[in-house]
Amino acid sequence: MTVQQDLAEPLQLDVSGMTCAACSTRVEKALNRLDGVTASVNYATERALVTGLSADRAAEALEQVERAGYGARVHDDGDDTWSRRATEVRITSLRRRLVVAAILTVPLMDLTIVLALTPGWRFPGWEWLCVLLALPIVTWAAWPFHRATMQNLRHGNVSMDTLVSLGIAASFGWALATLLFGVGEDGPGYWLGFGVTPEGANSIYLDVAAGMTTFQLAGRYFETRSRRKAGDVLGALNQLAATHVRIIRDGVEALHPTSTLRVGDRFVVRPGETIPADGTIIVGNAAIDTSMLTGEPAPADLGPGAQVVGGTISMNGRLDVQATAVGAHTQLAQMAALAEQAQARKARVQTLVDRITTYFVPAVIVLAVLVTGGWMLGGASFEVAFGIGITTLIIACPCALGLATPTALMVGIGRGASLGILVKGQDALEASGTITTVVLDKTGTLTSGTMTVATIAAAPGIAEHQLLRIAASVEQGSEHVIAKAIVSAAKHITDIEAVRDFRAVPGKGASAAVAGERALVGSLAFMRDHDVDVDAASLAQLGWDEASVETSVLVGHQRQLIGRIGLTDTLKPGARRAVQALHRQGLKTVLLTGDSGAAGAHVAAQLGIETVHSEVLPGQKADVVRLLQGQGERVAMVGDGINDAVALAAADLGLAVVSGTDIALKSADIILVREDLAVIPDAIALSRRTLRTIRVNLGWAFGYNIAAIPIAAAGLLNPLIAAGAMAISSVLVIYNSLRLQNFEGSE
Secondary structure (H helix, E strand, C coil): CCCCCCCCCCCEEEECCCCCHHHHHHHHHHHHHHCCEEEECCCCCCEEECCCCCCCHHHHHHHHHHHCCCEEEECCCCECEEEEEHHHHHHHHHHHHHHHHHHHHHHHHHHHHHHCCCCHHHHCCHHHHHHHHHHHHHHHHHHHHHHHHHHHCCCCCHHHHHHHHHHHHHHHHHHHHHHHCEEECCCCCCCCCCCCCCCCCCCCHHHHHHHHHHHHHHHHHHHHHHHHHHHHHHHHHHHCCCCCCEEEECCCEEEEEHHCCCCCEEEEEEECCCCCCEEEEEEECCCEEEEHHHCCCCEEEECCCCCCCCCEEEEECEEEEEEEHHHHHHHHHHHHHHHHHHCCCCCCHHHHHHHHHHHHHHHHHHHHHHHHHHHHHHCCCCHHHHHHHHHHHHHCCHHHHHHHHHCCCHHHHHHHHHCCCCEHHHHHHHCCCCCCEEEEEEEHHCCCCCCHHHHHHHCCCCCCHHHHHHHHHCCCCCCCCCHHHHHHHHCCCCCCCCCCEEEECCEEEEEEEEECEEEECHHHHHHHHHHEEECCHHHCCCCCCCCCCCCCEEEEEECCEEEEEEECEEEEHHHHHHHHHHHHHCCCEEEEEECHHHHHHHHHHHHHHCCCEEECHHHHHHHHHHHHHCCCCCEEECCCCCCCHHHHHHHEEEECCCCCCCCCCCCCEEECCCCCCHHHHHHHHHHHHHHHHHHHHHHHHHHHHHHHHHHHCCCCHHHHHHHHHHHHEEEHHHHHHHHHHHHHCCC
């Protein structure tokens, strides 16, 4: 098998055959034995993330997993059939075994309980009828537990299935020994069914073996179904993609598979159809429903020139669109890939839990033996001590512990993706629980970032037309928001020159050769750095005021100051509500801007932010974050992901507000693709609620085991009740995690 995989990119493996958290730990250890490899295996997603492995060694990883007793194949983002089929086969098998076990267990329990307690109702051979009813249950129906146990023992390991298999085998074996040989009985000649069957239900554990099998199968069946349902929440993004597209080629519209679409192709979207790729509308108008992708509740009315995103739906219009991103480069594909990668990674708390379960299983087996021996030393009969030992063995299974963290993370990350909140790693969720301060970048985050020219002040002897022409000539090669505003204001000017030697200095300005002479557009410091003749009188004449709420840039040409251009930016809708929501969450807010102190204070006053850091250059934003961290704050940084990369990486939690198709940002922990700024408090609220769900799950799982083991060891639980309680505990943990699907935001 040849696998093309870049060493720099982690290798993802689909792993089959894992039945508990101990299995995932075993696969992880097996992979980590490979030279230079670091692996993380997620039981909930049944996937391994392997780093440090070159392409030619992928087969080595597969062989290592198979040697550990499990199946594996290289994960293919475009084809999830293998893992889905494996899950379906497992669910179908569990369902069949559960139905058979339940059908046989009901009459078996009736017989054993009624006839064992009322000897007068017994009929010849009733014990063998019970054995015949129990045999298919404890063999065929319970085979998944026995098979996993034998597989593990062959590799010198134990798992939670070992506990279940031992409990079933011990219960059935004891019942059979009692019926065949009268083990533990003092009555006359009881052998092969002849003689007096002991009274009471405590001596014959056929009902316990059958009931335990049925309860465990039910728990495993509902657990597997719930895990698939949780995975479907995460995989919902992949289901949004269109499978076919109407491509226009040579003037002819024809239906093709989406995989044949190329950048630059024109395609048609009819009313009610899903847009198959990112693109620009050429012809047509329509209301575009983006709710399934970004969480925006209201459709957006878009027309020619507007950008559309694959996976969204045209509600009421026919569109002619030119593709700008296709396949894996679309926003939808990148969102799905990030969500998948986030799931493959493992939270620190889960690593601790996995380590605990590795030692917990053998400890439980030893404990069950000690409990049995302790009761016998205390004078109890072997059958009584044996029953208590089995109960302890069953009740202590830490299945719920293994599911507590991954299921909550799976559902939380999936729900976030459907709300326009992309969590790139589970460590981001953990970090959110300790955040005390949120630093908000102004331009592009709280404000629209689309600045407009408000005032043009030209120096004496310079016409406004000439000032704007020179400024626009310099800025036409820049992507900065101020540059775009100046070029937009000069769009009526026809004699804008092509320039040479364009240079941009982040946070200060830009320069270029216009008509053979150096021209500059930027800050006062930028002018002085380039020896432009600037004096207080000239600045006053141009209306330069550092206390102004306008953002002003100066224009210089031939080392002379020729004018000032004032620009304004507007707050994004919902910015104030978002800041208020953060305050309600108990978080401090800090405004970060490269504008003047007056402009920063003006915006902060509008939003209710008390702390402002103004005139901060892009490279200094990370310094502000570190300054706050040095004061003991746990900092979340919210930026636009372009000029804020270093600050986002320096923060304890980086949140990038992005637009268009710029999704695969390397520096942010959480990516916010919804335009409504309420997405900022929503992201933190979802992270906190997911973390709270994990704590509740772990609290229940640990509490259940801590409380149940002493009760079982004290002889206060029936083995049948223990089996049911263990199965229910796992289902409760998964159900609690699935409640995260109900998160609506703005909590």
